[in-house]
Amino acid sequence: MSIKVTQEKLPASRVGLQIEVSGEQSRQVYERTLTRLSREVRFPGFRPGKVPRPVLIQRLGETALKANAIEDLVQQSLESAIAQESIPAIGNYQLSSDFETLVAAFQPGESFSFEASVDVQPTATLAQYTGLTVEVAEVPFDANRVDNVLAEQQKQMATLVPVEGRNAAIGDVAVIDFQGILVESGEEIPGGSGTDFQIEVEEDRFIPGFISGIVGMAIEETRTVDATFPETYAQEEVAGKAAQFTITLKELKTRDLPELDDAFAQEASQYETIEELKTALTERFQTEHESEVKASKRDAILTALADQLDVEIPESLLQREISAMINETASRLSGQGMDVRKLFTEEVLERLRENSKDEAEQRLRRTIALGELAKVTETQVDDEAVKARAAELLSNYPRPQEIDRDRLNTVVREELLEDKLLEWFEANNSVTFVAPKAAETEVDAASATVETTATETAEEAPEAPKAKKGKKKA
Template identity: 50%
Template sequence: MKVTQEKLPASQIGLEIEITPESTQQTYEQVIRNLAKTVNIPGFRKGKVPRQILLQQLGNARIKATALEELIQNGIEKAVEQESIEAIGQPRLRSSFDDLINNYEPGKPLVFTAAVDVKPEVNIAQYTGLEAKAEEIKHDSNRVDEVLEKERQQMATLIPVEGRAAQIGDVAVVDFRGVIAKAEDADPEAEPEPIPGGEASDFQVELEEDKFIPGFVSGMMGMNPGETREVSAQFPDPYVNEELAGKPAIFTITLKELKEKELPELDDDFAQEVSDFDTLEALRASLDERYQKEAEDKTKANKQEALVTELVKHVEVDLPATMIDQEIDTMLTQTAIKLSQQGLDVRKLFTEDIIPQLRERSRDEAIERLKRSVALQEVSKRESISLTPAEIEARVTELLEQYADEEIDEDRLRSVVENEMLTEKIMDWLLEHSTVELVPEGSLSNEEEATETTEPETEAETPESTTESGV
């Protein structure tokens, strides 16, 4: 079999394959024999149909098409093996199948063309001495106080209030009913429109401004138990219920009970109640250490992200369709799993009509993810960065012990661990051989926003080039 290779775009190899006359004849004859054994033709037993009758009944085009399918499939498989091509995905026939049927003559050479995807060649112009900026996340010591105060609030005891009116910080038990406020030009005789779900009895609400829609809590200030009052409020925009977003409302509120929080003392007893520590000082130190570590991890993640973003700018790679499709598949599968874990019916969200749109919307992100992945793999290859089996096994064993009560696929776990550890090792190498300037938190995002708002419009923009992208 003669095979001629040709380099094609998108990391494809084109193959011109010439099947020998002997093979085209043998395959054709074998197809006829197989059909004679399986086809039912009235008046003849299976396997006893005369050749000429079989050809008349089935038609030469059908037999040739069946033979061609086998010749093409076997031809491509043998060509890939003969040329030692590391193909990925399914090969594609480039020749017209109809033309092949018309030109195919058993006993004569058959020439057709196909294409196979292969791993892309990665060209990195630079991967050392990179320069990037990343936001530094600093631990705010006030966070420990905020966390402890939140715990105190959750452990508070509610004490009935007597002899005073409602104030911020109280907990109120109310009955309420809400309606949409009438427009100025509305019919004064018309009944106000009730708010869907805007009615409740014995509803407990913390009198904090952020606990309800704007105006509701502030309108209750000064109320006394047993009092009923009409309070004006307004739904924020945006709002979960889009039909209510931005609309003014009137709530009729009856205050039934008023309570205040009695907070526990912030002492060693409190620490023992909310944690495994014996003293408040130890609890504070543990929280401080945890949040300090969290800030350092976020800073490192920012540095890694900035560095990979810079690295990709120096990468040239012609990604094959197979890799892009596989990455899109992975992304959609991950999304489906997350939605399913949230209790959503994935089958209703991923319909036959919507999946093609989702795939198209995911394409750019899939390409970006692949560029990052192949760039890191290329750095690993060039610098011989690898893991030892002992390193992988140690981490796998640690995780298995940590999650001993759960069913875990060890092979899957090992694969994930190896990928994560190798990526971390590559990133550490890049950080050692590059410069990442740390800047205050929020400064880079502010720069991006400023750039977007001051970017001039160009005359070259067209309605087609500025269409909204999907989410």
């Protein structure tokens, strides 16, 4: 289909199109539409495809026939225009002309004009990609991590022993009866009572004021304890409200911790000696730390590159990225046993899309910036390197026959290309580690990611954690 096309560059990587179709082409499309409808529409007394034209026009109406023809004509004309003008289109087109006006003006056999717009691949440039100074927040290595893990394992494997001759203290395990009311109304708190409830006497357990009220209690003692629910408490009806709990301490226990010896290592892990276990934990945490350092450096470099990027991201590309993020989150939550079909209601999806815009845009800016860096530096990945890395990954997978090789090769190529580009950037710019700023270590309560928005919706009010006895292999 040969058509006349006039282009206009629009904001946000869109191209406006004014398209004119000849009278002969408008007639041909109209005729084809009538033929198609005569096959699709069922009228009593007529076989499919044998409905006479006058009957078809009378039954459907001339306006409906024209509307169908225009839909076909617009779709075919746009596809032809995009191919004819080599327009790098992405996403669906948007009709700029009023459809009802087009229907009223359409006459088969006469020239037909309309306006539409389409998103195109964004044109991007990097203002600077050498001589930059990038500061990377240091990721400190926790030298006490092995000791902390072993101490937690000791705690899990401990034997609970009844306490005699003293009152409750931090570190104990208490068995209590409790009942709570809201101070303002005197009403019982939903879920705010329990019998023979086992709780660890540790700070940050339950709500502020509850644990401190237990400390110092004697067995069989009953106390009235003041506590306040946090403003961010999951149950909105009690969030931020003052409460009173009547607590009776029924039992008090302490933990008899096992010795950190070879017997402990054999019970807690697959290692024969405590030294082997410590060595394995140290190596694991060091590897994890190296990965965290690499991720921190990658994040800083990609942020610096994105800051140098001049690009207008089209809406269709942004929405596609948001959908990908939501699908990733749905996959993770499904893997955790959540029913995402119930979780992702229309309301939740709307919130997810709104909350994801900034992160999606930043992800796109980073991807586009890396692509531009690859162009200007002419960086490529050797096919043999892709083949070798893919083979290595397949060798570690128990069922390699289930892997989509083309997809695997694509992912491997992207990862290897990113590694090469990050190495190039580090060699041609100043990348230094600095102590993290205080602001970077605080949680930004205003920020909302896809996963937190989704999981917050699924969560119910948290219960007071119970002390548990058992072993978990390190």
